[in-house]
Amino acid sequence: MKIYITDCDHNDIDIEKEVFEKAGFEVILKNAKTEDEVIEQCKDGEILIIQYAHITEKVMKNIPSLKFVVRYGVGVDTIDLKAATKHNIQVCNVPDYGMNEVADHAIALLMVLKRKIVLMNEYTKKEKWDYLKSVPIHRFSEETVGVVGLGRIGRCFAKRAHSLGFKVIGYDPYFKQTEETSYITPVSFDELVEKSDAISIHCPADNNLNLFNKEVFKKMKNSAVIINVARGGIINEKDLEEALKNKEISGAGIDCMSLEPMPVNSSIFKHDNFIVTPHMAWYSEEASHELKRKVAEESVRFANGEKVHYPVNNLD
Numbered sequence: 001m002k003i004y005i006t007d008c009d010h011n012d013i014d015i016e017k018e019v020f021e022k023a024g025f026e027v028i029l030k031n032a033k034t035e036d037e038v039i040e041q042c043k044d045g046e047i048l049i050i051q052y053a054h055i056t057e058k059v060m061k062n063i064p065s066l067k068f069v070v071r072y073g074v075g076v077d078t079i080d081l082k083a084a085t086k087h088n089i090q091v092c093n094v095p096d097y098g099m100n101e102v103a104d105h106a107i108a109l110l111m112v113l114k115r116k117i118v119l120m121n122e123y124t125k126k127e128k129w130d131y132l133k134s135v136p137i138h139r140f141s142e143e144t145v146g147v148v149g150l151g152r153i154g155r156c157f158a159k160r161a162h163s164l165g166f167k168v169i170g171y172d173p174y175f176k177q178t179e180e181t182s183y184i185t186p187v188s189f190d191e192l193v194e195k196s197d198a199i200s201i202h203c204p205a206d207n208n209l210n211l212f213n214k215e216v217f218k219k220m221k222n223s224a225v226i227i228n229v230a231r232g233g234i235i236n237e238k239d240l241e242e243a244l245k246n247k248e249i250s251g252a253g254i255d256c257m258s259l260e261p262m263p264v265n266s267s268i269f270k271h272d273n274f275i276v277t278p279h280m281a282w283y284s285e286e287a288s289h290e291l292k293r294k295v296a297e298e299s300v301r302f303a304n305g306e307k308v309h310y311p312v313n314n315l316d
Contacts, residue, residue: 004042006032006053019296057083091312097291098282103156105281109253113225141165146196149203150175205231217243225251229281232258241268255281
């Protein structure tokens, strides 16, 4: 089987190679991200492992041998799933490789924002030693965290927030409460927006673009903060900047943006109540190794005619 890694920004593919070699397959690393690059460099590919590459219907039509695509990560927004299903191409992802890391990162942003750590670090170093600049800060047990999206990562985050003493409410039309998640109070989206002292986003971008916009920010508490470790575009960033500038909300902690990488002179970066990290919530050495191993293992399962573990689309 012709197996290609279209593109990846990792230092090496040693883990992937080891998995494939044990299974008797060869994997070849390319540098193809655009449609035309993938078509040119992977024209006989049967299995594609992708990171940023766009796998559109044009790619599928021009690579008739293509049978399987798996992505390094959770999101598959660069793959035309409808076209893949039509062309009988199985698409998979790795939804469980960095759940704890993403939840931990969101918790870190939550604590930094609610305790005003970044603000006070800068103020103390550059202005003076005076806690009054941080006023007001409230006890976690007196505040409510709203979780938008209660899948694997959302539930991991909610559990951590609950253990810190926050009251946890959540919005997810597919969420079914169990004894294990009894501390999460399901609410409507509007109720979550109005009641939360902090909102953490853990939903997919599909059908949720611009979910948080100027109208929503106006409904939030002026003291509330928002966290996005899910996908860029769920928050309308122009509206977010206006909300921060007009003090409609207290702050934002963002790991995913609609344009990545964001230029360092981006106007939103100038706000001292805006904290940003470069789409790194997923990262730990352990998560990175797990991701690399799992994309290779999923590919081997497909190549051997075995049932895949993480199908995104359903083939008849």
